Amino acid sequence: MRAHIIGGSVVKVDRHFELGYRDLAYKVTKDCLECSDVDYVIVSSVLPELSAHQLDLGTHIVQWIGKKVPVARVESGESSGLAAVELAASLVASGAYKRVMVVGVEKVTEYPTYTANYFYSLTLDYEYEVLRGVSPPVYAALAMKELIKSGVRRDCFSNWAIRMHENAVSVPHAMLKFKITHESFKDAQVLSDPLTLYDSFAFGDGAAAIVVSSTPDRNGSSVEIVLSKTEVGLPAYARDNISDLTASTKLLKEVTNRFELDLRKVAVELHDSYTTYPIAILRSLGYMDDRCDLDEFEFLNTSGGLKARGHPIGATGIYQAYEVFKVLTDSLGGKRALSEYGLVHSMSGPDNLSRVLVLKR
Amino acid sequence: MRAHIIGGSVVKVDRHFELGYRDLAYKVTKDCLECSDVDYVIVSSVLPELSAHQLDLGTHIVQWIGKKVPVARVESGESSGLAAVELAASLVASGAYKRVMVVGVEKVTEYPTYTANYFYSLTLDYEYEVLRGVSPPVYAALAMKELIKSGVRRDCFSNWAIRMHENAVSVPHAMLKFKITHESFKDAQVLSDPLTLYDSFAFGDGAAAIVVSSTPDRNGSSVEIVLSKTEVGLPAYARDNISDLTASTKLLKEVTNRFELDLRKVAVELHDSYTTYPIAILRSLGYMDDRCDLDEFEFLNTSGGLKARGHPIGATGIYQAYEVFKVLTDSLGGKRALSEYGLVHSMSGPDNLSRVLVLKR
Amino acid sequence: MKLSVPQFWRVKENQYKLIITVCGECGRKTMFKRPVCPHCGSSKVEYVESTGVGVLESFTKVYYKTNSSEDRLPELVGVIRLSEGVRVIGEIVGVREDELREDVKVEAVLRRYLSDDPYGVIYYGIKFKPVLTH
Amino acid sequence: MKLSVPQFWRVKENQYKLIITVCGECGRKTMFKRPVCPHCGSSKVEYVESTGVGVLESFTKVYYKTNSSEDRLPELVGVIRLSEGVRVIGEIVGVREDELREDVKVEAVLRRYLSDDPYGVIYYGIKFKPVLTH
Numbered sequence: 001m002r003a004h005i006i007g008g009s010v011v012k013v014d015r016h017f018e019l020g021y022r023d024l025a026y027k028v029t030k031d032c033l034e035c036s037d038v039d040y041v042i043v044s045s046v047l048p049e050l051s052a053h054q055l056d057l058g059t060h061i062v063q064w065i066g067k068k069v070p071v072a073r074v075e076s077g078e079s080s081g082l083a084a085v086e087l088a089a090s091l092v093a094s095g096a097y098k099r100v101m102v103v104g105v106e107k108v109t110e111y112p113t114y115t116a117n118y119f120y121s122l123t124l125d126y127e128y129e130v131l132r133g134v135s136p137p138v139y140a141a142l143a144m145k146e147l148i149k150s151g152v153r154r155d156c157f158s159n160w161a162i163r164m165h166e167n168a169v170s171v172p173h174a175m176l177k178f179k180i181t182h183e184s185f186k187d188a189q190v191l192s193d194p195l196t197l198y199d200s201f202a203f204g205d206g207a208a209a210i211v212v213s214s215t216p217d218r219n220g221s222s223v224e225i226v227l228s229k230t231e232v233g234l235p236a237y238a239r240d241n242i243s244d245l246t247a248s249t250k251l252l253k254e255v256t257n258r259f260e261l262d263l264r265k266v267a268v269e270l271h272d273s274y275t276t277y278p279i280a281i282l283r284s285l286g287y288m289d290d291r292c293d294l295d296e297f298e299f300l301n302t303s304g305g306l307k308a309r310g311h312p313i314g315a316t317g318i319y320q321a322y323e324v325f326k327v328l329t330d331s332l333g334g335k336r337a338l339s340e341y342g343l344v345h346s347m348s349g350p351d352n353l354s355r356v357l358v359l360k361r
Numbered sequence: 362m363r364a365h366i367i368g369g370s371v372v373k374v375d376r377h378f379e380l381g382y383r384d385l386a387y388k389v390t391k392d393c394l395e396c397s398d399v400d401y402v403i404v405s406s407v408l409p410e411l412s413a414h415q416l417d418l419g420t421h422i423v424q425w426i427g428k429k430v431p432v433a434r435v436e437s438g439e440s441s442g443l444a445a446v447e448l449a450a451s452l453v454a455s456g457a458y459k460r461v462m463v464v465g466v467e468k469v470t471e472y473p474t475y476t477a478n479y480f481y482s483l484t485l486d487y488e489y490e491v492l493r494g495v496s497p498p499v500y501a502a503l504a505m506k507e508l509i510k511s512g513v514r515r516d517c518f519s520n521w522a523i524r525m526h527e528n529a530v531s532v533p534h535a536m537l538k539f540k541i542t543h544e545s546f547k548d549a550q551v552l553s554d555p556l557t558l559y560d561s562f563a564f565g566d567g568a569a570a571i572v573v574s575s576t577p578d579r580n581g582s583s584v585e586i587v588l589s590k591t592e593v594g595l596p597a598y599a600r601d602n603i604s605d606l607t608a609s610t611k612l613l614k615e616v617t618n619r620f621e622l623d624l625r626k627v628a629v630e631l632h633d634s635y636t637t638y639p640i641a642i643l644r645s646l647g648y649m650d651d652r653c654d655l656d657e658f659e660f661l662n663t664s665g666g667l668k669a670r671g672h673p674i675g676a677t678g679i680y681q682a683y684e685v686f687k688v689l690t691d692s693l694g695g696k697r698a699l700s701e702y703g704l705v706h707s708m709s710g711p712d713n714l715s716r717v718l719v720l721k722r
Numbered sequence: 723m724k725l726s727v728p729q730f731w732r733v734k735e736n737q738y739k740l741i742i743t744v745c746g747e748c749g750r751k752t753m754f755k756r757p758v759c760p761h762c763g764s765s766k767v768e769y770v771e772s773t774g775v776g777v778l779e780s781f782t783k784v785y786y787k788t789n790s791s792e793d794r795l796p797e798l799v800g801v802i803r804l805s806e807g808v809r810v811i812g813e814i815v816g817v818r819e820d821e822l823r824e825d826v827k828v829e830a831v832l833r834r835y836l837s838d839d840p841y842g843v844i845y846y847g848i849k850f851k852p853v854l855t856h
Numbered sequence: 857m858k859l860s861v862p863q864f865w866r867v868k869e870n871q872y873k874l875i876i877t878v879c880g881e882c883g884r885k886t887m888f889k890r891p892v893c894p895h896c897g898s899s900k901v902e903y904v905e906s907t908g909v910g911v912l913e914s915f916t917k918v919y920y921k922t923n924s925s926e927d928r929l930p931e932l933v934g935v936i937r938l939s940e941g942v943r944v945i946g947e948i949v950g951v952r953e954d955e956l957r958e959d960v961k962v963e964a965v966l967r968r969y970l971s972d973d974p975y976g977v978i979y980y981g982i983k984f985k986p987v988l989t990h
């Protein structure tokens with residue numbers, strides 16, 4: 001596609017009590033050199049009306065940060081970020097605009113955690129899931145139980161979390177920059193058994209910006225958006241197995257085949273809201289044996305993933321795109337991929353809808 | 362642009378107590394022939410999280426109505442609909458997709474009117490306007506007072522409302538299909554003096570769908586999306602005059618000049634949330650003398666406008682686009698324009714941000 | 723968060739009963755009365771009401787605290803295979819959490835879902851309880 | 857709708873005081889402490905606190921009922937030209953609605969904006985009242 005990521009910036013995922021939606025958006029765009037000269041803004045954000053009583057956040061952001069260019073806000077649950085990137089890419093590929101800034105921004109710490117949990121649960125079907133006592137960790141727990149019954153060891157999921165925390169230690173913008181061990185899981189708070197807090201993403205406020213341009217950067221430090229693809233899954237209750245993440249698996253199989261990519265080698269950010277999901281996906285794709293060894297994966301969630309970098313819902317996809325861009329063109333947490341391609345994977349709920357972005361150096 | 366509106370469908374704007382977001386979306390797409398074969402869906406909706414506790418509405422809609430294609434939801438306050446149409450046009454113009462269905466859907470009658478009023482007020486700046494007692498009719502009233510001070514007669518605004526009700530009588534999907542007179546204003550409920558309920562848009566649930574295609578319809582019954590343009594205005598409190606709708610005026614001046622259009626002749630749908638605004642705009646553009654005669658305008662808000670067709674917030678822009686498409690290619694309320702061009706105008710709040718869409722037969 | 727009366731009223735058939743959508747095209751059954759088969763996209767669908775009897779295939783004890791669940795944690799949420807062959811997710815009630823086992827027979831019962839605190843409407847819907855077998 | 861404490865806390869300076877942003881580029885003044893001049897986009901801005909005295913340029917009597925305004929309708933909302941030259945919108949209090957006139961002198965006072973019903977925090981901010989001149 002005639003669309004390139006030429007730059008961007010991120011704010012540390014954290015409890016930013018002192019910064020609101022507009023402050024975070026201002027902070028991240030001020031620090032982004034390429035953001036100074038854009039002709040369209042897409043804001044990716046999921047919770048502004050629930051957590052900040054604000055509709056039309058896009059307009060209020062451009063007025064506040066002084067970018068008097070067209071703006072639209074995109075919300076597609078947890079996959080909002082990649083939806084925004086796709087729309088930005090089409091705006092420049094169509095020839096209508098030259099440089100689109102995509103800003104992901106989210107406040108999740110405005111209210112007590114149980115309220116943030118409630119807001120997050122509304123990504124599920126309110127009428128037929130939430131009202132019946134189903135919340136995101138319930139599906140992640142039931143899927144984990146299925147996988148355990150089919151032979152996956154509980155340790156397997158812990159491996160994922162341990163690796164994510166390890167990765168995050170050297171990533172400046174990651175939220176949880178400390179290591180954990182298998183021991184940590186022993187006393188971990190249970191969310192929905194057997195799923196614990198250590199199997200869950202970290203909730204933090206955040207803002208990330210990238211600039212999508214119709215032309216590559218002159219210095220070669222840009223990546224092309226080669227493909228953006230989406231699949232709709234079945235509601236989890238309508239599947240034969242809750243752990244069948246068919247949309248994600250189909251997408252990743254398709255792009256790895258088409259571009260001849262090995263997930264052990266390329267820069268990839270997988271959507272790991274709960275440890276269950278990346279393990280289920282890598283297993284379906286044939287990357288997992290019973291040992292669930294992750295050592296061979298060189299650039300797998302270099303950021304620490306949703307698990308340890310954190311999951312500022314509507315901003316997460318923009319963080320992921322920025323991170324793969326950095327790993328491919330510069331470095332992130334001291335790592336630089338030599339591979340040509342990079343992948344970003346995002347998922348709404350338990351694979352209700354999934355998106356994949358293919359980036360090329 | 363290589364983007365054409367080739368068809369669509371609308372539901373009557375009304376109190377649809379028996380239909381939720383998904384039901385309305387299903388109803389409108391079922392009745393739309395061209396909607397059967399699309400490869401992307403954009404949902405334009407402003408209130409799902411506030412009025413129906415639902416995030417990621419786009420995904421839940423495509424799962425429910427059985428369209429397993431990529432989806433994204435757009436929210437840009439009252440201008441959401443035109444933002445969605447612009448993004449749809451860029452998706453097909455970029456070559457990435459062939460046929461994008463844009464569905465505008467809104468439920469405003471889930472709660473008592475004062476709650477709907479509160480939700481609607483959140484399109485303004487919550488922190489610096491809503492918390493200070495400012496709501497949309499306050500600005501419309503203050504702007505009306507300014508215009509009256511500058512010489513516009515109170516009757517002038519009533520003229521607009523009377524004409525809109527007249528237009529709506531013969532439009533099947535309009536909400537308020539009855540005539541009003543200058544007498545009606547005498548006992549009208551005051552919202553914010555001198556602004557009355559008769560100066561305000563009608564609040565109704567609604568759903569509208571259009572199909573944006575990379576190729577025109579074979580039978581010639583399609584319109585090209587020639588241009589989509591956006592301007593950001595100043596917050597109303599920061600203007601010299603609240604009635605200075607500089608973004609809207611600039612856009613409309615630009616497109617009427619560029620395409621040599623006379624608003625008295627072409628099919629145009631103006632954003633008339635309150636009677637103040639279209640009068641202010643037409644006055645700035647030089648179309649209004651002191652008599653405020655609207656008789657010369659042949660295809661001005663043929664639908665009855667937000668005033669009488671109704672204003673299902675996130676769906677309104679799609680209704681407008683559908684209506685201009687119908688007036689240009691077929692007929693609406695028995696009227697068919699012979700002009701080549703048609704215009705749609707949409708505004709977030711009191712000209713916080715405005716958009717214009719130019720359609721060509 | 724206040725619930726809207728019209729919203730609940732609209733979906734009450736699916737909350738008070740276990741309606742199954744049966745596809746006339748692909749033959750698959752899916753939970754809830756819905757206009758389109760989510761498996762194949764066909765709108766050639768018919769509806770069957772479940773007897774409400776089934777087997778508990780799996781369950782989880784939920785400690786995840788949300789606004790709406792504050793008072794009743796831990797909750798038991800399970801996957802039930804109804805006798806009509808279709809699966810449904812629901813809360814399991816009427817059993818001590820340490821006594822619940824997989825593969826027990828369960829039946830649908832009407833229980834409270836949510837109430838509009840503190841003076842509001844109470845919404846009821848289907849939950850499941852183990853059937854006692856002596 | 858419950859207010860969030862951090863959200864109000866963050867903007868309290870702009871609610872308790874009348875801070876004006878003065879642009880170092882275009883020279884224009886705009887209400888509220890903000891990082892960028894909305895007129896020209898410059899971030900070369902400075903802040904001035906208003907004395908809180910001004911003239912009521914225009915006002916409207918508001919009957920529009922929203923969740924947050926239920927108890928106090930009609931409200932008077934006006935446009936005030938502060939002595940520093942900048943305009944601000946605010947509620948007018950301390951005057952009978954039929955006695956309020958344009959062009960009266962007003963001054964800023966601290967009043968209740970909203971409270972988290974029924975037991976919540978109360979949020980205060982600037983409103984305006986006519987200055988009595990004998």
Ligand SMILES: [Zn+2]
Pocket residue numbers: 745746747748749750759760761762763764
């Ligand atoms: Zn089927």
Ligand SMILES: [Zn+2]
Pocket residue numbers: 879880881882883884893894895896897898
């Ligand atoms: Zn300036």
